[in-house]
Amino acid sequence: MKQDIDNSRYRAQQVLVSAGIKPSFQRLMILSFIMNAHIHPSAEEIFQNLKPEIPTLSRTTVYNTLNLLVEKGVLLPLTISEHETRYDPNTGSNHSHFFCHHCERIFDIQEVPACVAGQELEGHLVENVRLYLTGVCRECRSKE
Amino acid sequence: MKQDIDNSRYRAQQVLVSAGIKPSFQRLMILSFIMNAHIHPSAEEIFQNLKPEIPTLSRTTVYNTLNLLVEKGVLLPLTISEHETRYDPNTGSNHSHFFCHHCERIFDIQEVPACVAGQELEGHLVENVRLYLTGVCRECRSKE
């Protein structure tokens, strides 16, 4: 157990350092939680889970850290839940997400499926498909 | 001009009635604005645009109406902008959305492209691709 914790913190430390982020205790704990919990947590979930272990932790630090990690490309922010941003530590692979509106969990879907609502996918009932592209539009590009 | 307004209100009225929604004046104006402006507006944009014409309009009514229209399947809520929900009156066709993070406009993309970040699409520079599926997960289904 102790070994596992050490390992996951070590992996988180590696990620922070190679992204050029100073691996403070709070940042280490926050990223380590996100990487190991596999629940695509919200800021509030992170805060609630770490609060018992780090009683001085504040929401501000959680938000500061999340914004920094997104900026540095360590985390992907997901707006699939309509109420809060959730965070995915898997920034490398080209995968999709499935949001269950009952339990509010987010599942990784490994292949990007050419699928249609009403279908089944890995046992989940897909009611809704939304493809979101972001970037810079034609007109804004020409103004740069 | 007058004719155009009458036509668009008439179309909005048809949509409301066939969705089983009582076509009150405020609802008619809100849906008609969304259907004709083609800008995937936010609640605030709707409010600001209609306020001069309907000085008594309140944000509450805008939110009530939007929630009702989403519930009845008349509008799609888009969470592509991280700060606010935006609304799409085109619920039928299976299209995607492009969000420009400069001008904050949302463009309809007619085909669902098998595209990758860094690519160009209809002149827009795509920096980010996110496929969001929602529905009921395997475990929640088995509990029903």
Place this chain on the structure above:
DNA sequence: TTGTCTGCAAAACATTTGCATACTG
């Protein structure tokens, strides 16, 4: 008249900002 729609005011909720204190190199 009965129920629904509207809109004000207040609340709720996620997130950000200002600022002072505490670390860390």
Place this chain on the structure above:
DNA sequence: CAGTATGCAAATGTTTTGCAGACAA
């Protein structure tokens, strides 16, 4: 010591809720 990180308190922005009056069938 200098610069950055942390965290409290207050502010912000979006959305919801409670409730009372207005409207429509």
